[in-house]
Amino acid sequence: MTTHDVIRTQKIGIMGVGNMGQAVLSAFIxxxxxxxxxxxxxNRSERKLKKVANEFQVRSVNTNEQLIDESNVVIIGVKPQDLYQAIEPIASSFHEDHVVISLAAGIPxxxxxxxxxxxxxxxxxxPxxxxxxxxxxxxxxxSAGxxxxxxxxxxxxxxMGFVVAVEDGEMMEAMVVASSSGIGFVYELMMYWQEWLGERGISANIAKQVTTKVFAGAAAMAEAAPQVSFEELLRKVTSLKGVTAAGLESIRELEIERALRISFEKAAMRDKELGQTWIKID
Known part of the structure; x- marks a missing residue:
């Protein structure tokens, strides 16, 4: 039996169909x-539950207990601050044969x-x-099991994409920041790109397309050369005393790397806070 055959035999329950729950649902289908x-x-909101069930043409149930009872794989997509209250009262509904997947940031x-x-x-x-x-x-x-x-x-x-196995703790925390939050950080940089072009008369629509193509092109070139370091890729697109070199010199003088590292660390601290403020079970 192939892995795909195994997957096809699983009953998969998704508890919470917010943005991430819907993204997972869409990818599976x-x-x-x-x-x-x-x-x-x-889902806690009956209105959203009906909407998502109709949109994706999947079956919905009214309670989390029913979802657990009818599933082999339970994906918990509720917000970190809601996870304890959602799961603790029904924890006994789970059994050793369940595969339980939590999507909650900050909860070790x-x-x-x-x-x-x-x-x-x-x-x-x-994800x-x-x-x-x-x-x-x-x-x-x-878990070991x-x-x-x-x-x-x-x-x-x-x-859903590229899967990376890591140890829980510092490695997972780094992935939360660089990957899960990373999309937001990249969008922030893209906003600056678009705004700068707009200040020079480029329409917002064209500026967005240009920005998107630049970032996508750089990513595609890096992906096409997996054995080539980012430093080497940068060297190949930078002429001595050229336009790119002038801009890079300013980036380094302004310590953009330091600013980004501080931002990453602050995000990592917030990930820790989510775990610390969550009701602990001792």
């Missing part, structure tokens, strides 16, 4: 690997294992919103 009829969704794997002691196959998974277009980076860490299932689970996650 579009992959053709997950049968639409094998997906169940639940150890806390999830304490919250859901009956479940032995637990994963902390952090980013590019899952909508199957170009997400998906970092995950897993999930080890023998990781091949098909990785294939399931890969419907």
């Amino acid at each position: 579009d992959s053709g690997i997950v049968p639409r009829e094998n997906i169940i969704i639940a 794997l150890a806390s999830l294992e304490k919250l859901i002691p009956n479940a032995k196959k637990i994963l902390r998974v952090l 980013n919103t590019a899952a909508k277009i199957k170009l997400s980076v998906i970092a995950y860490s897993s 999930a080890t023998h299932h990781l091949k098909w689970i990785e294939d399931l996650l890969s419907t």
Whole structure:
């Protein structure tokens, strides 16, 4: 039996269909690997639940308990601050055969294992919103009980993009910042690009297209040369005493790298805070 065959036998429940839940749902359906009829969704807002169920043509249930009872794989897509209140009252509904996937930032794997002691196959998974277009980076860490299932689970996650296994803790924290939050950081830079072009008479629409193509082109060139470092790629597009070199000199004088590192560290601190302010289970 192939990993795809295994995936097709799973009943997958998605608890919480906000932006990320819908991105995951879309990726699963579009992959053709997950049968639409094998997906169940639940959501706190009944109105949103009906809307998403109609849009994606999947079955919805009214309670999280029912979703757990009818699923082999339970994907928890609720917000970090809501996770304890959503799961603690129904934790006994989980059993050792469930594969439980949490999408919540800031909540470490150890806390999830304490919250859901009956479940032995637990994963902390952090995709980013590019899952909508199957170009997400998906970092995950897993409990020991999930080890023998990781091949098909990785294939399931890969419907959203590029899957990276990391240790929970500092490595996962780094992936939260660089990958999950990274999309937002890149958009911020793209805004500056577009605004600068606009100040010089380029229309907003054209400026956005130019900016998007520049970032996409740079990314595509880097991806096409996996053995070439970013430093070498930069050297190849920078002529001595040329236009690019002048701009890069200013970037370095203004310590843009330092500013970005501070921003990354501040985001990492917030990820820690989410875990610390969440109700701990001792």
